[in-house]
Amino acid sequence: MKTDRITLKALDERFAFIADHGDKLNPPDGGWLRSVRDGLGISQREAAALAGVTQQAFDQFESGELKASITLERLQKAAAALGCEVVYFLKPAEGAGGTFVTLPERRAKGRKPTAKPAQRQPDQRHAEDLPVNLL
Numbered sequence: 001m002k003t004d005r006i007t008l009k010a011l012d013e014r015f016a017f018i019a020d021h022g023d024k025l026n027p028p029d030g031g032w033l034r035s036v037r038d039g040l041g042i043s044q045r046e047a048a049a050l051a052g053v054t055q056q057a058f059d060q061f062e063s064g065e066l067k068a069s070i071t072l073e074r075l076q077k078a079a080a081a082l083g084c085e086v087v088y089f090l091k092p093a094e095g096a097g098g099t100f101v102t103l104p105e106r107r108a109k110g111r112k113p114t115a116k117p118a119q120r121q122p123d124q125r126h127a128e129d130l131p132v133n134l135l
Contacts, residue, residue, distance in 0.1 A: 008099075009101055062078075
C-alpha cells in the first residue's frame with residue numbers, strides 16, 4: 001500500500017492545533033457526558049428522556065465513557081441529547097516520532113508504532129468552543 005505523504009503532511013497540519021492545546025482537550029475527571037450534563041444542570045433522568053433511553057441506560061453511557069467501552073453510536077446519541085456532537089481524532093503515538101509523516105518510516109525500519117491504549121480520547125472541536133467551566 002503506497003502512502004501519500006501529502007496526506008500525512010496534511011494530517012500533521014491538522015494535528016498541530018491539538019498538539020498545542022492537548023492539555024485542554026483531556027476529559028474532565030467525571031467524563032465529558034457527566035460534566036456537560038452537570039454544567040447544564042440536568043439530572044440523568046432528564047438527559048435520558050432527551051436521549052429517548054432509560055435513566056439506567058444513560059448511566060451506562062456515562063460509565064461506559066469512563067471505561068472506554070461506550071460505542072460511538074451511543075456516545076453520539078448521548079451527546080446529541082445534551083446539545084453536543086462527538087468529534088474524534090487519532091494522534092501518532094509518542095514512540096512513533098510524534099508525526100504522521102514519520103509513521104511509514106518507522107514501519108519501513110521494521111519498528112511498529114507502539115501506543116498504550118488511552119483510557120479515552122474524546123475529541124472536541126476547539127478548546128475555545130468549550131464552556132469555560134469544563135476546561
